Amino acid sequence: MKRLLLGDRVTVCATGTLLLMLVAAVVVPFFASHDPLAIGDVIALRLVPPFSHDSGGTWHLLGTDRFGRDLFVRMMLAARVSLALGVGGSLLAAAIGTFVGALAAWRGGIADRISMAIADALLAIPRLVLLLVCAALWQPGLLTVLIVLGATGWMGVARIVRGEVLGVRARPFVDAAHALGVSHWRVLWRHVLPNAIGPAIVATTLGVGNAILLESGLSFLGLGIQPPRPSWGNMIAGGRDLIVVAPWVALAPGIALIVTVLAVTLLGDRLRDSLAGQRAPFARQLAERS
Amino acid sequence: MQNELSVVVRRLAGSLVLFWLVVTIIFVLIRMAPGDPAEFLVPPTAAAGDAARLRADLGLDRPLTVQYARWAGAVVRGNLGESFSSRQPVSRLLLDAAPVSFALGGISLLLTFLIGVPVGMLQAAHRDRALDRIATVLTTTVYAAPTFWIALALVALFTYGAATYGLPAALRLPAFGIRTPGDVLHGWAGIVDLARHAVLPVATLAAVGAAGIARYSRSAVADVLQDGWVGTARSKGAPVSRIYGLHVLRNIMPQLVVLGALSLPGLVAGSVFVESVFAWPGLGRTMLVAIQARDYPVVMGVTVFYAAAVIFANFAADIALPLFDPRRASRAT
16 A cells, blocks of 8 residues: 555655645635635726736736636635535445445345346436436535435446455355354455455545536536535636636636546546556446446 | 347347336436426416416326326327426427437547547557657546536637637637527538537537547557467568557457447536537537426436437447457357
């Protein structure tokens, strides 16, 4: 594990980028000279281009938006939401998926068939469409997005965990544990799951990037995080009709988004490669991407 | 033959069961949601009883089981109901929007593979060298970028950028709609106008898709290149174009077929954003508009349509897979 984290340049860069983003997201808004949500003298401050001073003499790294708010500070404020939802959403999905997958494999029979049929059916609906339907039906907001990300993302993990549990439970040490009189649930929890969880962790890591993208997509379409609370998606949406006169308003938040998703994806790729011992076979990669 | 036929029948039955499950899940989901569409539809000046009358009119006051039976029965007959807001049949709305989405998605999918596979091959051939590194950075970045951001970036480039840096007028591409409003163009002028409007949407979708395909085909080709026969072909003096264009391509063909089916959900998602950004009157936009208006039948209709497309694509890929598998083909002879 230590070699995995330190021995590889890509991993170091990706981890460093994510840590930097995290620290900046926490720290930057505290040091902002102006409240990132407050709207000041709009006419004087709005649409200042990147790397320049506004009429009040304040320097803006990425310029200002249509209300004269500093884009960089808002971007970092948005990073809190996007990172939290990305990680939270995929953890929730992983928890549901692990529970369903383990139970399906462990109980077998009708429970297995029903849960896998539901997973298949949900996988047949493009996830964005499923997200749109769910997010649109309930009140848009932080909690809705979190729950919906969990509810639409568990199927992949469930199938992976199910497969792994089925494989592990056929191994002799599981029989041994049973023979020693260890209770059914304890065998699953203490002996089977820890041996079956590796691929699910990889899928969850790769899922974080996906969840961040989906959250931004929902917010972009107005069905996720609602302004004035900034998220990368709704910031991009906010600059959409300014794209011809002030493209930085829409494009700047996307750079933070791309850098973050890139870092998470690279980290997930490396994690997968090291867990698999080598490059994962093609079919496995396909299965993880859902 | 008997055996293969039974496999096809079994797959088909499985797909139909899956479709029925999807239809049921969508129904449950939508009816679980709070909010009453009748409230949205009556004008603010309506009398007190109007909402109730409308609810009865739309069948929303019946028990859920009755609504479900009615809906499922209608779906089987190909009738997806009537839009709450426009009062047109949902199937009519879908048929109007589908050609736009099909054209957009079809051309993009084609370009996705025509660009993605060769790029992946090139990377695998130059594995871990500068070319591969650069291409990996590029594809991974595009892969990590949200579709709507790429779309907006292209718009910025070809409107703001083209104006600021004085690019020729031909490069100032339209970024809104499907044809120039006001002008009624015929013949060639109309086609050129449509094509110019299509450049940015298609480029967005194709870029996103090709980045993903390139990532997958790079690793698929790298796997194939480790096989001994590649060395044999090389030592025989077979030209590189023949090795890659014929042998390697044939070996990754089954994976590409699967990939084609699997890339459909991503394509759907991408087209929702692209149609939203570029204001193309396709299925994605129809769905977004319906979601905002709580037009349940249209939302259900589009979702059912998308799911049917995904299920059909998977079924087709399953059936077609043996045809593309060279090992299977050689065994049959």
